[in-house]
Amino acid sequence: MASESDFLDWIRSQQALSPLVSLAAGDDLAVLKWPVGELLLVGADQVLDGVHFDASIHTPRQIGRKAMNRNLSDCAAMACLPAAAIATVALPRGMGMEFARELYLGLREAGDAFNCPIVGGDTASWDGKLALSVAILARADGIHPITRGGAKVNDSIYVTGALGGSILGRHMNFTPRIKEARELAKSSPISAMIDISDGLARDLARICQMSNVGAVIDAVAIPIHADAITLSKKSGRSWLEHALHDGEDHELLFTCPTRPPVGTLIGHITADRSLLLHENGKTTPLSPGGWDYAL
Amino acid sequence: MASESDFLDWIRSQQALSPLVSLAAGDDLAVLKWPVGELLLVGADQVLDGVHFDASIHTPRQIGRKAMNRNLSDCAAMACLPAAAIATVALPRGMGMEFARELYLGLREAGDAFNCPIVGGDTASWDGKLALSVAILARADGIHPITRGGAKVNDSIYVTGALGGSILGRHMNFTPRIKEARELAKSSPISAMIDISDGLARDLARICQMSNVGAVIDAVAIPIHADAITLSKKSGRSWLEHALHDGEDHELLFTCPTRPPVGTLIGHITADRSLLLHENGKTTPLSPGGWDYAL
Numbered sequence: 001m002a003s004e005s006d007f008l009d010w011i012r013s014q015q016a017l018s019p020l021v022s023l024a025a026g027d028d029l030a031v032l033k034w035p036v037g038e039l040l041l042v043g044a045d046q047v048l049d050g051v052h053f054d055a056s057i058h059t060p061r062q063i064g065r066k067a068m069n070r071n072l073s074d075c076a077a078m079a080c081l082p083a084a085a086i087a088t089v090a091l092p093r094g095m096g097m098e099f100a101r102e103l104y105l106g107l108r109e110a111g112d113a114f115n116c117p118i119v120g121g122d123t124a125s126w127d128g129k130l131a132l133s134v135a136i137l138a139r140a141d142g143i144h145p146i147t148r149g150g151a152k153v154n155d156s157i158y159v160t161g162a163l164g165g166s167i168l169g170r171h172m173n174f175t176p177r178i179k180e181a182r183e184l185a186k187s188s189p190i191s192a193m194i195d196i197s198d199g200l201a202r203d204l205a206r207i208c209q210m211s212n213v214g215a216v217i218d219a220v221a222i223p224i225h226a227d228a229i230t231l232s233k234k235s236g237r238s239w240l241e242h243a244l245h246d247g248e249d250h251e252l253l254f255t256c257p258t259r260p261p262v263g264t265l266i267g268h269i270t271a272d273r274s275l276l277l278h279e280n281g282k283t284t285p286l287s288p289g290g291w292d293y294a295l
Numbered sequence: 296m297a298s299e300s301d302f303l304d305w306i307r308s309q310q311a312l313s314p315l316v317s318l319a320a321g322d323d324l325a326v327l328k329w330p331v332g333e334l335l336l337v338g339a340d341q342v343l344d345g346v347h348f349d350a351s352i353h354t355p356r357q358i359g360r361k362a363m364n365r366n367l368s369d370c371a372a373m374a375c376l377p378a379a380a381i382a383t384v385a386l387p388r389g390m391g392m393e394f395a396r397e398l399y400l401g402l403r404e405a406g407d408a409f410n411c412p413i414v415g416g417d418t419a420s421w422d423g424k425l426a427l428s429v430a431i432l433a434r435a436d437g438i439h440p441i442t443r444g445g446a447k448v449n450d451s452i453y454v455t456g457a458l459g460g461s462i463l464g465r466h467m468n469f470t471p472r473i474k475e476a477r478e479l480a481k482s483s484p485i486s487a488m489i490d491i492s493d494g495l496a497r498d499l500a501r502i503c504q505m506s507n508v509g510a511v512i513d514a515v516a517i518p519i520h521a522d523a524i525t526l527s528k529k530s531g532r533s534w535l536e537h538a539l540h541d542g543e544d545h546e547l548l549f550t551c552p553t554r555p556p557v558g559t560l561i562g563h564i565t566a567d568r569s570l571l572l573h574e575n576g577k578t579t580p581l582s583p584g585g586w587d588y589a590l
Contacts, residue, residue, distance in 0.1 A: 023440070027373070028338060028369040028443070028489060028490065029369050030336065030337050030338060031335070031373075033334065034335040039327070039328065040326070040329040041325065042325050042379065042381055042415060042430075043416075044381040044382070044417055045383070045417045046383040046428065048385050048421045048423060049423065050421055050422050050423065051419055051420075075324065077323035077324075078323050078324050078326075080324070086337055086430050087339070088430075090341060090343050090426050120339060121338075121339050122428075125346075126345055126346045126424070128423055129423040129424075131385050131423065131428075133383040133417075133430075135339055136324070137337065138324060145326050147318065148321075194323060195323065210321065
C-alpha cells in the first residue's frame with residue numbers, strides 16, 4: 001500500500017522551480033529569498049467536506065483547485081501578487097495515492113495559473129472527513145495593499161461580475177480576480193476592497209465596519225447571475241435575495257471616488273454607519289444574512 | 296449563540312503588536328514588513344483528532360499548544376527564528392465559543408514563548424472532527440538554515456534529550472528546541488539537522504536519504520527516556536525499540552564533525568547508504584519502523 005512517504009517522494013518530483021524559492025518541500029521548512037523591501041502578505045483558508053465541497057460529488061481535482069483558489073481570491077481582494085503556497089491535507093484513511101495526487105494536482109493547477117508554487121505542507125490520514133488548509137504568501141509588487149478599512153463617505157461602491165446562486169456549481173470553479181484587482185489598483189484610487197465569500201451584504205458590512213462608515217445600495221443596480229434566477233425557482237427566494245446573501249461568488253466588491261475601468265456601480269458610502277437597501281422608492285435596513293458559522 | 300464573527304471580533308481584540316506586522320488579522324491577508332535581505336522560511340503542520348491528540352481527553356488549550364509547537368519544532372530543526380503564524384481551525388459543530396477561545400489561547404501561549412504572533416487564519420464549523428492547521432514563517436537571523444541534506448561521511452550523530460514513550464504525555468507538552476538549535480548552529484559546524492517527529496530511525500533515514508549517506512548508531516549510546524521504560528512494561532517491546540521508533544519526541548537529531556556543546560553522541564555517518572544498528576557486538580540493518588501513514 002502506498003504511504004505518506006511515497007506521496008512525499010512523488011510531490012518532490014513534481015516541484016516547479018522559481019526564482020523566489022531556494023529550497024522547496026522536502027526539508028522541515030522551505031526557504032525563500034524574499035525580494036528586498038517588498039511587503040509580505042500572508043493568510044490561510046480551508047475547505048471542509050460538507051461545508052465547502054461534497055466529497056461524494058466533487059472530484060479531488062476540483063476540491064484541490066477550490067482550496068487554492070479561495071486563497072488566491074484573498075490575494076485579489078488586496079490587489080497583491082501570489083508568491084507561494086503551503087498546503088495541509090487531512091485525508092480520510094484508505095483514500096489512496098491516486099486521490100491524494102489528484103488533490104495535489106488540483107491545488108497546483110490553480111496555483112500555476114497565477115505563478116504560485118506549492119513549497120511545502122503536510123499530509124496525514126485520519127478517521128475523519130477530508131479537510132484541506134492552504135496558507136498563501138503574496139507580495140505587493142508596486143501596489144500598496146488595499147484593505148477593507150479605507151472606504152470614505154461618498155465613495156461609490158462597485159462589484160465585478162454577477163452575483164448569486166454560486167452553489168449551483170460556480171463555487172467550485174471560479175477564477176480569482178487577481179488580474180482585475182491589479183488593473184483596478186493601478187488605474188484608480190480604490191479605497192477599500194474585499195472578495196465576496198460570505199455574500200454581498202455581509203462582505204459590504206465588513207468594509208463598512210473596518211472603515212467606520214455606512215452604505216446604501218440600489219437593488220436594481222445589483223448584477224444578478226443567471227444561477228440566482230435558476231436557484232430562485234427552487235428556493236422560493238427572490239433573485240435579489242440570492243444575489244445579496246449567497247456566498248462564494250468570489251467577485252470583487254470595492255469602493256472608489258472615481259469611475260473605475262471595471263465593475264458595476266451598485267451604491268455609495270454614507271456617514272451614518274447603517275447598511276441600507278434602496279428598492280422600489282423605499283430605503284430599508286439591510287441585515288447581513290450571508291454565511292456565518294455558529295460555534 | 297456565538298458565531299464565527301463574534302469569535303473573530305474577540306481574536307482581533309487579542310492581537311499583539313509586533314514591529315514586523317503592519318496589519319494583522321481582520322483583513323483578507325495580514326501585511327508584514329519582511330526584514331531586508333532576510334531569508335524567509337515557511338512550512339505547515341496540522342494536528343488531527345484521533346491522530347495527534349484525543350479531543351475526549353486533551354484540553355483545547357493543550358491541543359492549541361501542540362499545533363503551534365509542532366511548527367515551532369520545525370523552526371528548531373532548521374535553526375531559524377519563528378516570525379509569525381497563521382492558523383486554520385475546523386471545529387466540530389456546537390463546540391462553542393469558550394472551546395474556540397481556549398484553542399486560540401493554546402496556540403498563542405505556545406507562540407508567545409518564542410515571540411511568534413498569530414497574524415491570521417480561518418475558523419469554520421463542520422460535521423467533522425477537530426482539525427487544526429498552522430503555517431509558520433521564520434527568519435534566518437544570521438544563521439544559514441540547516442537542512443537535512445548536509446551530512447558528510449564520518450560526521451558524528453547527536454541527539455538532544457532522551458527518547459521514547461512520548462505517547463504517555465510528552466507528545467502534548469514538549470518544548471521546541473529552538474534555543475538549543477540556535478546555540479548549536481552558532482557554536483558548531485552542524486552539517487544536517489531534523490526534529491524527531493516520526494521516530495529516531497525514520498528521521499535519521501531522512502537525513503541519510505537527503506544527504507546521500509548512511510549511518511551506524513550504537514544501541515547503548517541512545518538516551519532512553521523514563522517513559523520508554525514505563526511503556527515497555529505495558530507494550531512488551533524493549534526500551535530500545537521505543538527509543539528508536541516512537542514518534543513525537545521533538546528532540547533534535549543532528550550531525551557534526553566536531554564536538555557540539557549540547558547533545559549525546561549516538562553514532563556516525565557512513566558512505567554506503569545503509570542504516571545500521573550496532574548492538575551487543577553485532578551490526579544489523581535498522582529499518583525505519585516509525586510513523587508513516589498508509590494513504
